[in-house]
Amino acid sequence: MDAVTVTDLVVDRGRRRVLPGLSFAVPAGQVTGLLGPSGSGKTTLMRALVGVQQVRSGRVTVLGEPAGSPSLRGRVGYVTQAPSVYDDLTVRENARYFASLYGMSAREADAALADVGLTAAAGQLVGDLSGGQRGRASLACALVGGPEVLVLDEPTVGLDPVLRVELWERFHGLAAAGTTLIVSSHVMDEAGRCDRLLLLRDGELIADSTPAQLRADGRSQDLEEAFLNVVRAREVVGASEQGREHRSEERARSGAPRGSEPVSRA
Amino acid sequence: MTATTSAPTRTTTSHLSPRLTAATAGRVLRQLRHDHRTIAMMLVLPSLLLGLLHLLWQDVPTPPGQPGVFDRVGLTMLGIFPFVVMFLVTSIAMLRERTSGTLERLLTTPLARLDLLLGYGVAFGLAAALQAVVTVAVATTVYDLEVVGSVWLVVLIAVVDAILGVALGLLASAFARSEFQAVQFMPVIVLPQFFLCGLLVPREQMAGWLQAISDVLPLTYAVEALQEVGSSATATGTMWRDVGIVAGAALLALALAAATLRRRTS
Ligand SMILES: Nc1ncnc2c1ncn2[C@@H]1O[C@H](COP(=O)(O)OP(=O)(O)O)[C@@H](O)[C@H]1O
Ligand SMILES: [Mg+2]
Numbered sequence: 001m002d003a004v005t006v007t008d009l010v011v012d013r014g015r016r017r018v019l020p021g022l023s024f025a026v027p028a029g030q031v032t033g034l035l036g037p038s039g040s041g042k043t044t045l046m047r048a049l050v051g052v053q054q055v056r057s058g059r060v061t062v063l064g065e066p067a068g069s070p071s072l073r074g075r076v077g078y079v080t081q082a083p084s085v086y087d088d089l090t091v092r093e094n095a096r097y098f099a100s101l102y103g104m105s106a107r108e109a110d111a112a113l114a115d116v117g118l119t120a121a122a123g124q125l126v127g128d129l130s131g132g133q134r135g136r137a138s139l140a141c142a143l144v145g146g147p148e149v150l151v152l153d154e155p156t157v158g159l160d161p162v163l164r165v166e167l168w169e170r171f172h173g174l175a176a177a178g179t180t181l182i183v184s185s186h187v188m189d190e191a192g193r194c195d196r197l198l199l200l201r202d203g204e205l206i207a208d209s210t211p212a213q214l215r216a217d218g219r220s221q222d223l224e225e226a227f228l229n230v231v232r233a234r235e236v237v238g239a240s241e242q243g244r245e246h247r248s249e250e251r252a253r254s255g256a257p258r259g260s261e262p263v264s265r266a
Numbered sequence: 267m268t269a270t271t272s273a274p275t276r277t278t279t280s281h282l283s284p285r286l287t288a289a290t291a292g293r294v295l296r297q298l299r300h301d302h303r304t305i306a307m308m309l310v311l312p313s314l315l316l317g318l319l320h321l322l323w324q325d326v327p328t329p330p331g332q333p334g335v336f337d338r339v340g341l342t343m344l345g346i347f348p349f350v351v352m353f354l355v356t357s358i359a360m361l362r363e364r365t366s367g368t369l370e371r372l373l374t375t376p377l378a379r380l381d382l383l384l385g386y387g388v389a390f391g392l393a394a395a396l397q398a399v400v401t402v403a404v405a406t407t408v409y410d411l412e413v414v415g416s417v418w419l420v421v422l423i424a425v426v427d428a429i430l431g432v433a434l435g436l437l438a439s440a441f442a443r444s445e446f447q448a449v450q451f452m453p454v455i456v457l458p459q460f461f462l463c464g465l466l467v468p469r470e471q472m473a474g475w476l477q478a479i480s481d482v483l484p485l486t487y488a489v490e491a492l493q494e495v496g497s498s499a500t501a502t503g504t505m506w507r508d509v510g511i512v513a514g515a516a517l518l519a520l521a522l523a524a525a526t527l528r529r530r531t532s
Contacts, residue, residue: 052374080370101289
């Protein structure tokens with residue numbers, strides 16, 4: 001069963017055509033990664049999935065209903081890229097407010113905070129938290145609704161590696177319990193953690209695949225390398241060669257490990 | 267893990283819900299409660315300003331048989347303070363919802379748009395009631411403000427004025443893209459109503475076209491209602507009609523604010 005189907009989705013923002021015609025399906029009960037460089041249209045696509053993006057044409061269906069339908073609003077959770085919680089409330093007050101909107105109790109709010117490891121900080125004002133904690137508070141406010149579909153826009157940015165691993169384990173736990181997760185990221189090393197992958201570049205779908213399939217298609221065990229090979233296979237050879245040189249130069253300069261390289265350099 | 271795929275208590279509609287309105291009002295009041303200085307200013311400033319007016323007119327002689335200037339102006343101010351303060355507070359609060367991303371998130375939850383707006387109305391209406399009780403108590407005891415009618419009617423009119431301020435603030439914030447713009451809506455919306463409400467120049471002495479404008483501005487009726495309470499011992503029909511007009515204008519502004527609050531944005 002597909003939790004989400006997108007057909008010929010066209011979105012304009014300002015005068016730009018950000019999504020020129022996307023079609024794909026997201027299977028239920030899995031973690032689907034939406035990977036792509038910054039500016040490739042991930043946030044725009046996620047906004048369309050939760051029904052807050054004006055779309056030019058095309059169809060977005062979530063759990064069998066048009067995206068944004070009133071009946072979906074209790075069943076789809078959305079965590080925006082920038083944490084969207086109230087700075088002037090405590091973590092617990094935030095969680096309880098969002099819990100009440102989903103018809104959940106204070107106990108469930110506390111459980112959601114425990115899930116993201118914020119129990120100790122529950123009494124603190126969100127405005128006093130670190131960026132990573134704030135992001136987790138924002139995540140808890142979506143988890144608390146027990147959504148069937150969870151749309152997470154770059155939820156692991158800025159988190160320390162241990163927490164990142166924990167969150168990914170949590171995502172897979174949720175998927176095992178039947179939740180459909182759509183998680184965006186602009187770093188390729190998160191791709192390997194997803195059950196399925198959607199690779200976005202300039203609003204176009206480069207791949208709708210699995211990590212294993214992408215490795216096979218891109219003839220590399222390294223997902224970033226495989227991604228590059230797939231991109232290159234689609235493009236004029238000269239242009240992508242230039243991009244590659246630029247990329248290796250940058251890597252040499254920054255000394256960044258290969259896995260954490262933003263896709264945007266590709 | 268608290269993941270559930272369906273919960274019986276889940277809210278699936280986004281029709282008006284008193285429960286969600288109350289939850290939102292509670293959240294707004296909790297935000298206010300964390301801001302001690304704002305509460306102090308809200309409760310104390312109107313009394314201090316009224317004290318200034320009291321000192322200003324203290325030694326100005328009044329013709330025998332007429333109400334003192336302070337009695338007339340001070341009473342009117344009891345309706346204008348809450349209108350101005352709540353207009354400003356609300357338009358800033360709503361703009362913050364917009365820029366912090368919480369509005370976008372709320373629009374993906376079961377909360378109806380009118381629930382959100384009414385929640386603000388209820389919260390700031392309650393704050394205004396507290397403000398009015400303090401100000402009226404100080405005015406009638408410390409500054410010897412003479413009110414022929416019931417002071418509770420003064421409080422009622424102050425609260426209705428505050429709700430009008432909230433409603434217009436919510437509406438104005440839909441047209442503001444920045445704090446700078448939001449703040450400048452205050453003089454645009456508030457000052458013409460203040461100039462034409464009959465306090466500076468009696469309405470009978472205005473040019474016909476100014477009087478016609480004055481006739482369609484809600485603050486005019488708020489001021490007239492207060493003058494009625496100031497001059498007759500029992501509640502008059504005119505006063506109730508005026509209160510009804512102000513409340514109707516507030517509801518109209520709320521409905522317009524809900525209509526201009528777009529769920530899908532570009
Ligand atoms: N509010 C907006 N108005 C106009 N263009 C926008 C707006 N938001 C984003 N864009 C443009 O849309 C494109 C895709 O943006 P976005 O979906 O945020 O990408 P991503 O999330 O992958 O970084 C970018 O080129 C960006 O400049
Ligand atoms: Mg983004």
